[in-house]
Amino acid sequence: MSQGILAITEQVDGSFKNISFEVISTGKKIAEKTGGPLTAAVMGAGVDAIARQAAEYGADRILVADHEGLKDGLSDACIQAAAQLMAHVDPAVVVIGATSSGKDIAARLSARLNAPLAMDCVDVRVDGDRVVATRPMYGGKVLADVSLSGFPAIVAIRPRAMEAVAAQGAGEVEKVDIRLDGTTLNLVEKHLETGKIELTEADVVVTGGRGMGGDDFTVVEALAKALGAAVGASRSAVDEGWRPVSDQVGQTGKVVAPNLYIACGVSGAIQHLAGMASSRVVVAINKDPEAPIFAKCDFGIVGDLFDVVPAVTAEIEKLKG
Numbered sequence: 001m002s003q004g005i006l007a008i009t010e011q012v013d014g015s016f017k018n019i020s021f022e023v024i025s026t027g028k029k030i031a032e033k034t035g036g037p038l039t040a041a042v043m044g045a046g047v048d049a050i051a052r053q054a055a056e057y058g059a060d061r062i063l064v065a066d067h068e069g070l071k072d073g074l075s076d077a078c079i080q081a082a083a084q085l086m087a088h089v090d091p092a093v094v095v096i097g098a099t100s101s102g103k104d105i106a107a108r109l110s111a112r113l114n115a116p117l118a119m120d121c122v123d124v125r126v127d128g129d130r131v132v133a134t135r136p137m138y139g140g141k142v143l144a145d146v147s148l149s150g151f152p153a154i155v156a157i158r159p160r161a162m163e164a165v166a167a168q169g170a171g172e173v174e175k176v177d178i179r180l181d182g183t184t185l186n187l188v189e190k191h192l193e194t195g196k197i198e199l200t201e202a203d204v205v206v207t208g209g210r211g212m213g214g215d216d217f218t219v220v221e222a223l224a225k226a227l228g229a230a231v232g233a234s235r236s237a238v239d240e241g242w243r244p245v246s247d248q249v250g251q252t253g254k255v256v257a258p259n260l261y262i263a264c265g266v267s268g269a270i271q272h273l274a275g276m277a278s279s280r281v282v283v284a285i286n287k288d289p290e291a292p293i294f295a296k297c298d299f300g301i302v303g304d305l306f307d308v309v310p311a312v313t314a315e316i317e318k319l320k321g
Contacts, residue, residue: 003036006091006152008082009054010101011044012073018201019097019157021057021164026124026157027095028058028167033126036092038169039063041085043078045071048175055171057164062173063088069180072187075104077180082109084178091152093131095124098156098255099200106156116148120255122161122278131155140251140274159200160257161278197230199249204229204260205276207249208237211265211286211305215242219309220264226316232256234266250275264305268293285309 007027009020024040031038039061040054051064065081082105086094094109096102098120110117118133122143125132131153137144148155199205206224208217208231217231224231233243235250249256251271257278264285266272273296276282284297285305294300301308 003034004089004091005031005034005036005038006041006086006089006094007038007054007059008041008085008094008096008102008105009043010073010097010099011042011047011050014044014046014050016050016053017097017099018164019099019102019159020054022159022162023095023097023157024054024057024059025165025167026155026162027093028165028169030093030095030124030126030131031058031060034092037061039089039091041065041082043067043070043081043085044073045069048173051173052171055169056166058167058169060170060172062171064173064175065178066175067178067180069183072190073101074183074185074187075101075108076183076185079105079108079112080180080183081178083112085176086113086152088174088176094152094154096154096156098158102156106154110154113152114150115152115154116150117154117156118146118148119156121146121155121157122257124155124157124162136274136277140277141270158255158257158278197228199230199232199247199254199256202230202256202258204262205232205249205256205258205279206230206262206264207232207234207266207276208243208264209234209266209272210236210240211267212237212242213265215240217243219306219313223262223264223309223313223316226313226320227260229258229260229262234272235269263293263297264309266293267291268296 040059121133123134208220232249233247251274261279282297284293
């Protein structure tokens with residue numbers, strides 16, 4: 001049986017997403033336990049220039065699939081490339097990010113290979129000859145240890161749940177010629193919001209909820225700008241049409257795990273908590289002292305967010321000079 005570990009990275013427009021380094025670091029931790037080599041897979045078009053960065057987080061070997069058909073990151077092309085790269089490694093464990101793209105690839109690989117899969121994991125360890133993954137269940141109410149029996153074991157890790165740790169690897173780069181046959185998905189057009197921080201990549205997230213009272217998120221956006229943060233929204237705010245679905249944080253939205261999460265006018269429904277429970281520090285601002293969010297926060301402020309948030313923003317700007 002192979003002892004090798006494969007870390008499948010993710011990049012956008014020639015730049016690695018933060019989850020890629022977290023995936024490689026997680027793979028490195030597993031490789032140190034199994035004694036096997038760590039291989040990083042880099043897929044895309046024109047990705048040769050960034051491939052070596054994988055060595056900075058411990059990759060011993062870097063397989064590069066550089067193909068014009070991977071330029072748009074469409075799932076049917078990526079799954080073909082990933083499967084062909086796996087054939088060059090024959091890994092015991094595959095680690096990938098639990099992003100929208102990563103979840104798609106992980107599920108398809110699992111189905112193709114009849115391989116065990118643990119999704120949205122917040123911890124991974126090796127116990128004997130098995131991989132044990134920890135993942136939230138029942139809307140984040142419990143953390144369950146899932147033992148993966150069979151090979152390759154596929155683990156999709158939640159963004160920002162695992163730390164990206166620098167660890168120099170040999171980083172031998174090897175280009176792999178891949179074939180993309182019978183791909184059916186085509187990109188019609190792409191709309192990008194420039195200057196917007198991606199929720200799942202952000203160190204700080206400021207979220208507005210029903211307490212915003214309308215689509216004017218100016219006070220939240222000002223605080224986010226002062227902190228260099230991403231702006232999120234609760235499901236109720238999105239359902240009201242105040243923010244786009246892409247901003248939704250929660251069980252049916254995006255799962256975030258920033259170093260700092262500030263909830264403004266968010267009551268704290270269990271579905272919302274499931275999407276931000278892994279945040280390292282949670283600050284809640286709500287005028288209802290009985291709001292459930294106060295039971296889950298590290299720091300709570302009872303007050304009108306339209307008074308509190310501008311005052312906090314002013315103090316932050318003052319400290320920044």
